[in-house]
Amino acid sequence: MSVATHWGSFIAVVDSGRLVRIEPRDDDPAPSPIGPGMVKAADDSARVLRPAVRKGWLNGLPRIHDTARGADAFVEVSWDDAITLVSDELRRVRSQHGDSAVFGGSYGWASAGGFHNAQGQLQRFLALGGGYTDSRNTYSTAALEVILPHVIGGHPWSYQSRMPMWDEIAENCELVVAFGGLALKNSQINPGGLARHQTQNLQRRCREAGVRFVNVSPIRSDVAGFLDAEWLPVVPNTDTAAMLGIAHTMLVNGWHDEDFLRRCCVGFDRFASYLVGELDGIPKDAAWAAEITGISRDAITDLARRLATRRSLIMVNYAVQRADHGEQPIWMSVVLAAMAGSMGRPGCGWGAGYATMDATGVAPGRPSVAAVPKVSNPVADFIPVARIADTLLHPGKTIDYDGRRLTLPELRLIYWCGGNPFHHHQDLHRLTRAWQTPDTVVVHEAWWNTTAKFADIVLPVATTLERDDFAAGFSDPHLVAMPKVREPEGESRTDHQIFAALASRLGYEQEFTQSRSELAWVRHLYEQTRTELGGDAALPGFDDFWRNSTTELPPLTGPFPGSFEALRSDPRRFPLPTPSGRIEIFSEEIDSFGYDDCAGHPTWYEPVEWLHADLSARFPLHLISNQPASRLHSQYDNGGHSLSSKIRDREPVTINPSDAASRGIENGMVVRVHNDRGSCLAGAVLSDDVMPGVVQLATGAWWDPVRPGLSGTLDRHGNPNVLTADRPCSRLSQGPSALSALVDVERYDDPLPEVQAFSPPDLEH
Known part of the structure; x- marks a missing residue:
């Protein structure tokens, strides 16, 4: 049977209900080894087999700082008792503390599938029940998501359709400079599912076409060996300083693209004053950058010359922005590309996140695929995703966020579904202290991982192998059928089944399920997608799709909004969705916020x-x-x-x-x-x-x-x-x-x- 996962599509071999092995598909040129490894975990001793409640919580011990979350024993209960406990606790918290006291951000990848999207199911359930405090942005790219709309405009992820694809790079580019590298290990995954891996072959094609690569990273293997990349080891967190040194070298030698900067950007003069030291007395020259970054002065000067004289592309990886002042290398990479002369030229200019997911740089996007219908959240409160511990420890505290002032709400019930905060959050000892403060933590989990052990009520969920669905990966031009391979282990249920049971107790089952079975939902979403794309001419009927396992979506065609190529050709006719209509090297809006750690132009701040x-x-x-x-x-x-x-x-x-x-x-x-x-x-x-x-x-x-x-x-x-x-x-x-x-x-x-x-x-x- 076909199995679609975040790390690719596979064939599952089952014997008498037991998963025997998982094999790569013949048409995948670079299958991930994670897939075959799923067999070991499918029914290991860590599976959560029955609903379980933390003993201290069940016995009514004080639900405050001295509770034993993380170290307590659990009591297994029936599904009926578990549904009663969760529904009663939701009612109590909402009635005593308000809907904003329920946190349902549940950030995480969960597992592949369009219908069984854990976050979508949870948010639909909580919104129908009165609302919840949500989270905003991602741990992966929060700084990028906030800064780019100010600099190039548009939706935080719209840059994906505006940067060069790998085939364009192979055909047109001569030099790629990758800040943070291009680690192929990251390209084995794609959120939502993946039919086949393409990034490795596309990178090889670039090298075979003569494209030269420079890896600016503390780690040599952040670029595949077959790219024969030049390695410039850089002191971690100093990418912005390296870029400033390159930019200064371009400026003082007259190598920068004055025409593009004048017609298509705003604020370069103010940034240039900072660059040459007029504002602080410190020229950001190659010698200055070398002292900070560990890259030699000569290497910085040479890289500036090559970027300005060759058809070049500046890539910046997500890793460089998960750091102190992480907005700066993203912003500065755009400015450096604008200066270098290749911005808006085919296969050249600027891009972010290449090789972090397989679809990045493979296709500019895919047509919209129907998903679980969203319900408007009646609660306006939200928190930045990485501020969950702050919120639990300091309710009522006011923080800055993108020009706004946010008051952190008091969270009394955490409902976590499809994520693992004890993986992705920083300073786990601080998170542990914070995690003791809410009254109740409810978790859906398939395995007894750390998050499950730190919960009060753990509800066992079916894995991606144990439910019907279809995969629609990010920018992946395929839909992949996901028929159930085996029955759920133990008493596991799908997230949807759990929420349907809770909605029934709380009086809105009909609104939540719309009287559809899970397979009926999968069929409905597929047929809705098919209709919106043009019916038979676009996609086969559901039964044919389900039988054949994979179908290809019709390609998206440009031009895409916010195109840098269109901007270069005529900035008045094709403005960017920024206040000026151009690339904002200096942002009046950010400058107006008055932040001491993010000025109105790219700036070097010591970490x-x-x-x-x-x-x-x-x-x-x-x-x-x-x-x-x-x-x-x-x-x-x-x-x-x-x-x-x-x-x-x-x-x-x-x-x-x-x-x-x-x-x-x-x-x-x-x-x-x-x-x-x-x-x-x-x-x-x-x-x-x-x-x-x-x-x-x-x-x-x-x-x-x-x-x-x-x-x-x-x-x-x-x-x-x-x-x-x-x-x-x-x-x-x-x-x-x-x-x-x-x-x-x-x-x-x-x-x-x-x-x-x-x-x-x-x-x-």
Whole structure:
């Protein structure tokens, strides 16, 4: 049977209801190894088999700071009792504290599928019930999402259809400079599902066409070896300074595109005054940039010359904006591309997020596909997604956000469905303290991961293998049928079934389900999509689609709104959706906010934590907590592929041999990574792929604290977010600054504690 996931489409082999293996499809040129690893996790001991309630909560112990979330035993209950507990608690919180006391942001990827979209199901359910406090933006790209509408206009994600695609790059571009790299491991995934992987072959085509690549990153392997990229190791969090040094070199040598800057941009003169030091007495020249970034003055000068004299493309990866002042490298990369002379030319100019998802740079988009109908949320309150701990710890506090003043609401009930905050949030010990404050935490989960263990009520959900659906990936030009492969494990139900039962108790089942079964919903959404795209001429009927498993959507054709090519040709006729109609090198709007950490033009701000900070005397290594190669975020950390990557059951941490030698660390040793926020164990991998002074520990290992709830307790498994700071990158976006963290690493010679991340809590019946 066909199986569509965030990491590709596969064939599932089932024998007598048991999942035997998962095989790649023949038409996928670069299948992800995560898929076959799903078999190990399908029915392992970590599955949540029955509804469970935390013992302390069930016994009515005080639901405040001294509760035992994370360390308590659970009592398994019937579905009828579980539905009663959740529905009664929703009624109580709404009646006593108001609808805004219910938090339903539930940020996370969940699993692939158009109908069984966990966040869509949850938000529909909560909105119909009176409303909820929502979250805004993403942990992945919060700074980018807020800054780009000011600079180039449009929806935060509209840049995806406005930047060059890989085939255009191969045909027209000569030089690609990638800030933050182009790690192929990231391109194995795509939100919503994926038919087949294309990025690797498209990158190869670019190299075969003669395109040269420059990797500006602390990690050499952030670019595939077959690209033969030039590596410029850069001190983490200094990309903005590197770009400013390049820009200054262009300006003083007259290499910048004066015509494009004059006709298609606003504010360059004010930015140039900053660049040459008229505003602060500091010219941002190549020598200045070299001192900050570790890239030589000559290399910066040479790169400026090549960018200005060749058909060039500046790429910026998402990682560079998950840091202190993360808006700045995004904004500055646009300005640098505008200066370089290739902005708005075929296959050249600027783009973001290449290789972070397979569809990025593959296609400019896909036609709209019908999804679970949204319901307007009656509650206007929202929080920036990465400020959940602040909200729980400091209700009533006022914060800045994109020119607004937000008052953080008091949250009494957290309903989490389709995400894992104990994976993606920073400073997990702080989050643990915050997590004790609400009255109740309800979680839908398939496995006893950390989020489930820190809940009060855990409702077991079916996995993507255990329900009917269809996949429609981000920008992926395919729909993939997802017939149920096997029956749900234990007493698991789908999210939709759970919400339908709750809606029935709360009196709005008809509004929620619209009297459709789940398969009827899948058919309805497909046929709605088919009708909107033109009927038989666009897509086959549902029965044919379901039988054949995959169908191709009609392609989108340009021109797309906000085209830089159109802007270059005639800025008056084709203005951008910005206040000026042009690229805002200086933003009057941002300047009016008066933020001391985000001026009206791109600016170098020294990070709070970086290798030149005073703190580096105590913690001399910069931690890169990037995306893993062996799983999607924390998904399927208990899968076969992720487990095979562990070292003595711990997540691998990569360290430069020179840094390892000075600490007596050898390859394969278990080490302790630590700072003032926390510590974790990991398995050492020695490699000169990371520059000296840097260690790399991927996100997504299920957090495994020795003493849950005790601040600073050792993590046995290797989750880097015990080390990262829960600090907004600026007042503009309030995004996370996970990649601004200093640590040290030492040998761990004590007896190794057993990893218990994949063990269920104590369960009573």
